[in-house]
Amino acid sequence: MGASPRGLKFLSWASVLMFGVASYLALVYAPREAVMGDVQRVFYFHVSAGWVGGLAFLTAAVAGVGYLLRGRRSWDQVALSSVEIGIAFTFINIVTGSIWARPIWNTWWTWDPRLVTATVMLLLYAAYLLLRQGIDDPDRRARFGAVYAIVGFLSVPLTFLSIRIFRTIHPVVIGNNDPTAQGAFDMTPRMLQAFLFSLLTFTVIYLTLLWHRTRLQRLSEHVEERKLKLLGG
Amino acid sequence: MPEPGAAPGVRGVRRARGTRAYLRAIGAIVWKDMAAEFRSRELLGAMLVFALLVVLIFNFALELDAAARATVTSGVLWVTFAFAGTLGLNRSMSVEKDRGCLDGLLLAPVDRSALFFGKAIGNLVFMLVVEAIVLPIYSLLYNVNLLLPGMLGAILLGSLGYVVVGTLLAAMAVQARTRDVLLPILLFPVILPVLVAAVKATTGFLQGLETADILPWIQLMVAFDVIFTAVAFMVFDFVVEE
Numbered sequence: 001m002g003a004s005p006r007g008l009k010f011l012s013w014a015s016v017l018m019f020g021v022a023s024y025l026a027l028v029y030a031p032r033e034a035v036m037g038d039v040q041r042v043f044y045f046h047v048s049a050g051w052v053g054g055l056a057f058l059t060a061a062v063a064g065v066g067y068l069l070r071g072r073r074s075w076d077q078v079a080l081s082s083v084e085i086g087i088a089f090t091f092i093n094i095v096t097g098s099i100w101a102r103p104i105w106n107t108w109w110t111w112d113p114r115l116v117t118a119t120v121m122l123l124l125y126a127a128y129l130l131l132r133q134g135i136d137d138p139d140r141r142a143r144f145g146a147v148y149a150i151v152g153f154l155s156v157p158l159t160f161l162s163i164r165i166f167r168t169i170h171p172v173v174i175g176n177n178d179p180t181a182q183g184a185f186d187m188t189p190r191m192l193q194a195f196l197f198s199l200l201t202f203t204v205i206y207l208t209l210l211w212h213r214t215r216l217q218r219l220s221e222h223v224e225e226r227k228l229k230l231l232g233g
Numbered sequence: 234m235p236e237p238g239a240a241p242g243v244r245g246v247r248r249a250r251g252t253r254a255y256l257r258a259i260g261a262i263v264w265k266d267m268a269a270e271f272r273s274r275e276l277l278g279a280m281l282v283f284a285l286l287v288v289l290i291f292n293f294a295l296e297l298d299a300a301a302r303a304t305v306t307s308g309v310l311w312v313t314f315a316f317a318g319t320l321g322l323n324r325s326m327s328v329e330k331d332r333g334c335l336d337g338l339l340l341a342p343v344d345r346s347a348l349f350f351g352k353a354i355g356n357l358v359f360m361l362v363v364e365a366i367v368l369p370i371y372s373l374l375y376n377v378n379l380l381l382p383g384m385l386g387a388i389l390l391g392s393l394g395y396v397v398v399g400t401l402l403a404a405m406a407v408q409a410r411t412r413d414v415l416l417p418i419l420l421f422p423v424i425l426p427v428l429v430a431a432v433k434a435t436t437g438f439l440q441g442l443e444t445a446d447i448l449p450w451i452q453l454m455v456a457f458d459v460i461f462t463a464v465a466f467m468v469f470d471f472v473v474e475e
Contacts, residue, residue, distance in 0.1 A: 068471055124422040124423065127422060130419075131406075134409035135409050136410065140408065144472065147468045147471055150468065154460060154461070155426060158457055162429040162430050163429065165433075165453075
């Protein structure tokens with residue numbers, strides 16, 4: 001296996017470039033929100049990171065199904081890589097959300113459905129990594145990982161629903177808004193452009209990272225195999 | 234006469250057998266667990282003593298006076314059941330693993346999902362027995378009547394969801410190096426929705442709320458139970474595969 005494939009190189013540069021443009025759009029191009037002020041600008045990356053977190057865990061569950069059906073190691077490599085990226089982005093989502101919530105809700109944290117769901121996801125996939133760590137046999141590790149990724153992903157919407165039945169104060173910027181939500185606003189066209197572009201940017205960053213991480217995983221498994229062969233022979 | 238119940242040759246090991254044979258296999262596994270428990274009495278005893286200890290600790294940790302009891306009773310009960318349940322789940326699976334019983338069971342010419350349902354029903358029975366003892370004792374100690382029909386239904390639905398997911402995850406956890414610490418970590422984030430719904434429904438019945446207010450929680454529990462029974466049925470094969 002040689003240097004990075006050309007597509008990956010292209011994606012890496014595209015990610016860097018797009019992230020620069022997205023930062024400009026979010027920090028300069030988009031107008032300052034009238035009521036909340038500059039802290040609202042966290043919204044563009046906050047929602048995008050949350051989207052990537054969800055997408056990554058969905059990918060892991062789909063890859064889990066793929067692994068159970070086909071049994072090819074590459075499915076498992078994608079699932080593991082996706083979970084790791086998902087954890088990182090969900091964490092970014094929670095931290096940026098807290099930074100916004102401090103001035104707007106006057107608290108770092110509240111037990112709102114979205115906040116709880118994001119936290120439970122974080123714990124769930126931390127458990128996924130612990131499960132994998134505790135199993136030595138690579139086939140079994142992949143199988144159990146796939147099962148847990150599927151079971152865990154299915155429980156996430158139910159967690160959201162179970163807490164949603166309580167009243168929520170989290171604003172819904174896309175779709176219709178609950179009048180009791182605090183910190184809601186309507187997007188101007190420029191805001192919408194900045195928002196959609198950062199969504200796209202984060203999606204591209206996700207794909208780039210996923211490719212890199214999957215490739216790394218494949219390489220490290222190769223190294224492991226060779227090492228075993230060398231020591232055994 | 235055997236009926237073509239299960240699809241033949243799905244994974245080679247499975248055989249097309251009649252529904253009756255399938256049910257008989259499940260019954261045999263449940264019976265085995267009950268007989269073993271009846272003779273050793275090591276699982277129920279531990280679960281029960283542990284459950285009562287948790288109630289005792291809550292009594293002093295939360296100062297369960299009359300005012301506090303009205304709001305936290307169902308929370309205390311469900312935390313107790315969930316913790317005692319993990320003990321039972323871990324034990325019931327590690328017994329199979331340690332003494333090589335699992336390999337024996339896997340060699341039996343029955344569909345592997347029969348193994349899952351057998352173990353799940355066994356675990357459910359143990360959990361219900363613990364609940365059936367803790368509830369009257371709690372009623373007696375704190376002078377509240379917990380034995381309302383609606384509430385028992387809510388407890389049954391909650392326990393069912395807990396046990397279905399718990400049996401599947403315990404089967405994975407016992408095969409890991411870190412098994413005893415692993416099960417609660419794997420289990421609690423997944424069963425959170427059913428636990429929340431169970432606590433809310435139980436509180437609703439205790440406070441005598443309208444059925445319409447409790448119904449969403451009941452529906453959530455039913456949805457959880459159905460979804461995860463189906464998923465566990467589909468993936469259990471992969472968990473016990475050697």
